[in-house]
Amino acid sequence: MKILITGAAGFIGYHLCRRLLDEGHQITGIDSLNDYYDVRLKLARLAELGIDAPTDDTPQLRSSRTAPMRFAQMHIEDVAVLEGLFAAERFDRVIHLAAQAGVRYSLENPIAYASSNVLGFVNLLECCRKQGVGHVLYASSSSVYGGNTKVPFAESDPVNHPVSLYAATKRSDELIAEVYARLYALPLTGLRFFTVYGPWGRPDMAPMLFTRSILAGKPIRVFNHGDMRRDFTYIDDIVEGVVRLLDQVPSGAIPTELFNIGHGSPMELMEFIHTLERALGRTAQLDLQPMQPGDVPCTWADTTHLQERIHFQPRVTLAEGIGRFAAWYLSDKNPLKN
Ligand SMILES: NC(=O)c1ccc[n+]([C@@H]2O[C@H](COP(=O)([O-])OP(=O)(O)OC[C@H]3O[C@@H](n4cnc5c(N)ncnc54)[C@H](O)[C@@H]3O)[C@@H](O)[C@H]2O)c1
Numbered sequence: 264m265k266i267l268i269t270g271a272a273g274f275i276g277y278h279l280c281r282r283l284l285d286e287g288h289q290i291t292g293i294d295s296l297n298d299y300y301d302v303r304l305k306l307a308r309l310a311e312l313g314i315d316a317p318t319d320d321t322p323q324l325r326s327s328r329t330a331p332m333r334f335a336q337m338h339i340e341d342v343a344v345l346e347g348l349f350a351a352e353r354f355d356r357v358i359h360l361a362a363q364a365g366v367r368y369s370l371e372n373p374i375a376y377a378s379s380n381v382l383g384f385v386n387l388l389e390c391c392r393k394q395g396v397g398h399v400l401y402a403s404s405s406s407v408y409g410g411n412t413k414v415p416f417a418e419s420d421p422v423n424h425p426v427s428l429y430a431a432t433k434r435s436d437e438l439i440a441e442v443y444a445r446l447y448a449l450p451l452t453g454l455r456f457f458t459v460y461g462p463w464g465r466p467d468m469a470p471m472l473f474t475r476s477i478l479a480g481k482p483i484r485v486f487n488h489g490d491m492r493r494d495f496t497y498i499d500d501i502v503e504g505v506v507r508l509l510d511q512v513p514s515g516a517i518p519t520e521l522f523n524i525g526h527g528s529p530m531e532l533m534e535f536i537h538t539l540e541r542a543l544g545r546t547a548q549l550d551l552q553p554m555q556p557g558d559v560p561c562t563w564a565d566t567t568h569l570q571e572r573i574h575f576q577p578r579v580t581l582a583e584g585i586g587r588f589a590a591w592y593l594s595d596k597n598p599l600k601n
Pocket of ligand 1: 337383404
């Protein structure tokens with residue numbers, strides 16, 4: 264199949280490109296390569312896919328040296344460029360991951376979230392609608408559950424009280440998707456990812472932040488005095504879930520569905536830190552902090568819907584996944600090691 268992956272130089276996008284190439288699909292990747300975090304990591308991921316670093320900022324498609332993949336640096340806000348790409352390529356599937364991610368940064372730079380996650384999303388859906396794309400899968404987030412206290416979080420739970428602008432834009436995407444499904448019968452699947460970690464992960468997230476500080480002998484900032492639980496989900500489990508959903512095209516009068524993709528067993532933050540300490544062979548110094556605005560004390564995925572539909576339950580344990588992450592972090596593959 265011809266598949267477009269937006270955010271292809273990002274953490275999840277990179278892993279998904281690799282997996283879908285292995286399965287024999289033709290991949291087109293796009294990414295703005297913005298500098299929200301160190302661009303060297305994005306370029307290193309692209310290099311792993313056989314894509315050379317762009318030499319200019321024209322949205323030109325360039326071929327991989329090693330795989331049936333092409334890549335263009337572009338912003339999804341640029342609707343004319345996006346329309347040109349869709350008209351020329353005629354994709355069978357679109358997996359939309361490009362977004363301004365991160366809860367805490369949404370307090371600093373709210374406009375980036377409105378621009379990428381709302382305007383960019385509508386641009387993308389317009390292109391998909393006009394070209395009659397067969398199935399669009401898009402990244403939502405566990406953050407849509409906000410401060411819900413009923414756990415585990417199920418897709419049928421009310422999600423009307425986001426606690427960060429990031430969460431509000433992701434919930435907006437779900438509502439916008441429902442409108443496109445309703446009005447235009449565009450098949451849309453929303454993916455509520457839960458705290459994803461693994462090799463090539465994001466430098467703004469706990470595994471990377473903590474690892475860097477622990478190895479440098481610096482204290483790590485532990486919010487809510489460590490009284491937090493996260494449903495950490497290993498990247499390969501996320502990718503497996505997305506790949507299995509690719510051909511689960513929603514049907515009916517309003518062809519849209521939402522799925523939690525999470526491990527389904529939350530881990531105490533302190534237990535996560537101890538697991539990381541064991542993998543690195545070092546002890547962390549803790550800088551205990553109060554709760555951050557926009558944060559939630561617990562995330563926990565109910566994966567019943569996912570299991571019913573694709574017979575899959577994320578399975579990689581934290582010890583296994585953190586072991587693989589630490590091995591990558593300490594390897595020469597990691598451009599941010601030093
Ligand atoms: N990693 C997680 O734990 C997690 C959890 C829940 C949801 N998500 C969502 O999954 C998706 C992928 O997340 P990730 O962890 O790979 O993040 P990431 O930041 O590594 O990847 C996103 C990529 O999108 C690109 N991008 C951002 N704005 C763009 C724009 N306007 N035009 C084109 N490209 C743009 C960035 O350059 C980046 O490479 C995001 O939508 C994110 O919100 C991630």
